[in-house]
Amino acid sequence: MTHYNANDELLETLIEHQNEMSRRDALKFMAISPVAAATLIGTTTAATEAIASDAKGKIVIVGGGLAGMSTAALFTRKLSNPDITVIEPDPKSVSYQPGQTLVGGGVWDAADIVYNRDDFVPSGVTLIKDKVVTFDPENNKVVTAGGLEVAYDYLIVATGLVLDYAAIKGLDGVITSSSDDNQAVKAKVGKNGVYSIYFADGAADTWKGIQELIAQAKAHKGPEKLQALFTHPSTAIKCGGAPKKIMYLAHARLEEAGVRDKVELTFLPNGNNMFGVKEYHDAILEQFKTRGFKWLYKHNLIGIDTDTKVATFMKHWLEKGEWDPILEEYEMNLRSENVDMKYDFIHITPPMKAPSEVANSPVGSGKGWLPVVKETLQHVKYKNVFGLGDIVAVPMGKTGGSVRKQYKVLVDNVVAAMEGKKELPAAYGGYTVCPLITGLGTVMLAEFDWSNKPTPSFPLDPTQERWIWWMLKTKALKPMTVYGMLSGRA
Amino acid sequence: MIKLSISLLAATALLMFNACSDSSQTKKEEATTYKYNNAQVYENMCVNCHGKQGEGVAELDKNGKPKGPALNKQEIYELKLAITDIKNGGLNQSSGTDHEIMEHNYKAIKKKGMDYDTDSMAEYIYNTFNINK
Missing domain, CATH: 3.50.50.60 (FAD/NAD(P)-binding domain)
Structure with a gap:
């Protein structure tokens, strides 16, 4: 070799x-x-x-x-x-999307992830714009x-x-990550406590939003905590870890500012686990507990009122029906209801299609x-x-x-x-690899494939948060x- | 410092490994021996809701939905995706599954010792029942 x-x-x-x-x-x-x-x-x-x-x-x-x-x-x-x-x-099609989390967390600048398509057309290849x-x-x-x-x-x-913000009632726009044609989304997202790192401009706005949340927390009086919500939709999404990564980074920034105790952070995914691979699911659950995160499974964001700052989730669950003698288990019926939640800060991961x-x-x-x-x-x-x-x-x-x-x-x-x-x-x-950012300086490098088992490239316990993977994510x-x-x- | 260097070596080695690894390798589902073959599993566990010929059971349940959807019109890739979704409880980290009830039923099926391989069950259903092929 x-x-x-x-x-x-x-x-x-x-x-x-x-x-x-x-x-x-x-x-x-x-x-x-x-x-x-x-x-x-x-x-x-x-x-x-x-x-x-x-x-x-x-x-x-x-x-x-x-x-x-x-x-x-x-x-x-x-x-x-x-x-x-x-x-x-799109003239910026080759921009570095995996960096959007780091921009949102204030680790990188917006310009750090912008790359121009025309600089990367391989020699001899015809480009049609x-x-x-x-x-x-x-x-x-x-x-x-x-x-x-x-x-x-x-x-x-x-x-x-495409990022289907329009599928959420109260928002508009179906866009791509790096295109400038995102005015419809930006009418409501990127201001007033509503943020989303899934498009490049939105990532830059998210960092402003986290700083605003910190300022708000510093001025906050009274026993009730400020509410920060982090959503994960029902569709397949790109970078399945990003909805959590931005939550970890927001937590780290609040802690750094000494106001973590003023804010409650809640993760609201449509699914009922943290990760399809059990080893990673267990590890993330522990990380959530250590950081005092809340989570509510089977909550899918379907609407938002940005004036009153209320987000509407479809909460769904299985209800026990009749005994099924073949399965030797109760039949299950799908039930759902809409739940409204107040927010001071919400990070939206849009449905994708x-x-x-x-x-x-x-x-x-x-x-x-x-x-x-x-x-x-x-x-x-x-x-x-x-x-x-x-x-x-x-x-x-x-x-x-x-x-x-x-x-x-x-x-x-x-x-x-x-x-x-x-x-x-x-x-x-x-x-698939998910360098799950768990803090400012730590990453859990979750590698896996269709065997649904961890498939680490190197013989290190893949469920551990490590500084070296932070270096890999942020530098290499x-x-x-x-x-x-x-x-x-x- | 030694610890740091070891970590750096790890990262470098990881890059190397990925850069040089053979992408043509396929990792199949973990090698598992299944107690029953696909036909036996289908006859015992699936017929009640999906029908003898995979035609589905149109009889409405209490939610006003067909008891079990038809499988005999689904393409093989759709069957593979659906079974993966059911067995893993979704195709993504926390998106959840499109088959919430079947995900529950699958756990009962597995508990009864009637587990099955994703790709081979999809192929069985397609080859035995598909009416469009």
Whole structure:
């Protein structure tokens, strides 16, 4: 395995300096990690270029976010005669979304996560600055809003998803994370105690909101606590941990300001657990108890009155029915009622869905998401259509960490298909990583896959909060993503 | 300081591992031996609500909803997603499940020793009952 050599050098450097390396030095070291990342990723180049395929075909990638652009870059490395077009309307599509939590928590500035699409278009790749509005898989073409018809041999759908604030009564707007076209949402979100880190501007506003909450808490008198609510919707969401991460950061900031005792923090998820993987669920529950958080399961935010500062949740539960002799268990009936809650601060994680252009097209599905064979990422109906990222209908997996596994699988499979191979060689196993920020300086690195068990990349107890994962999250993952993945190297 | 360096090594090694790991590896569900085969589980546990041919049971329950939805029109990917959702209590950290009642029933089924594999049960239902294929 020759590609470990450069990494060994890096390790040797660390070992050599382990006795003199202070925390400050370590910070500096991690800060130069673009170099480290480049060293790490540069080493795999030779191997991939050596096996570049001569297969030919026109590849069109709809969506130039992290998933689409990384895929384009990897194709240029795997094909000797690449013919690749990316169609993406948003000039800031490659912005670093995983940093939005850190912006919301006041750790990073808004500018730290902004990256321009045009700086990351891989050499030789054609960029169309437009939005696809029609998918016509029967005729192997797509049509853009500007009326441009683009034909393809292979289509990659990487549009991402949309944030459906409008689904919450009292709010408006269906937007993407980085687009500037978010005025409808901002009419109510980002002010007066209502915040949301799920779009870039909203993340910057959330930090202002936390500071306002602190000021309010400092001035607060009387026995009743200020109420801070943190919601989690019923739909699949990108970065499943963010609704909790911003709660941990708000807690840390309140504590830092010495006013934590003035505010009650409550987590209100639609589901009835903290995590699908039991080990992580248990760990998070303990973290919640240690911090004095409250939580109310099976509460789904359905409406908000921003004038009176009341949020309405649909509370749901199972009620015991008749005895079922076959199951040897009582039948259950679904019950629900609406519950109003006063708030001083509310962090909203909006419902999310597939963009209507995909959902209502022949490549979409009943639930909107792009239906693919979850292992090969090939469309279930159209064999020359593949998909990855937030748009695909696979369990879990709406994270940058998942894309990092998916784009390699997808490229290998498309190249194999182009070469006329019957079997698609690569398979995605459901890997997802959630660096769960639990404080200013701690992260629990929750890695898992469809086995529904922790799948740690390193032999350290994955349920522990560690400073080193904070370093990884705040110093190493961004350069690895921006300079590694977007060039198809990491 | 040594502790710090070890941690840094850990992070670096993690990056290395991910950068170099073979993405073509598939991790299946944990290897489990199931007591009954899919047909036996279906006949004993599922027929009551989903029908002999997966056609569903339209008879309304007390909530005015069909007792069990039809499975014989669902695509294989839909069945796989739905069963994963049921077994994991959702497809996301805290979003919850679309199958709240079935999630409850699944626990009873499991308790009775009638557990089943996600992908293989989905394939069984599709291959045996699907009317569109």
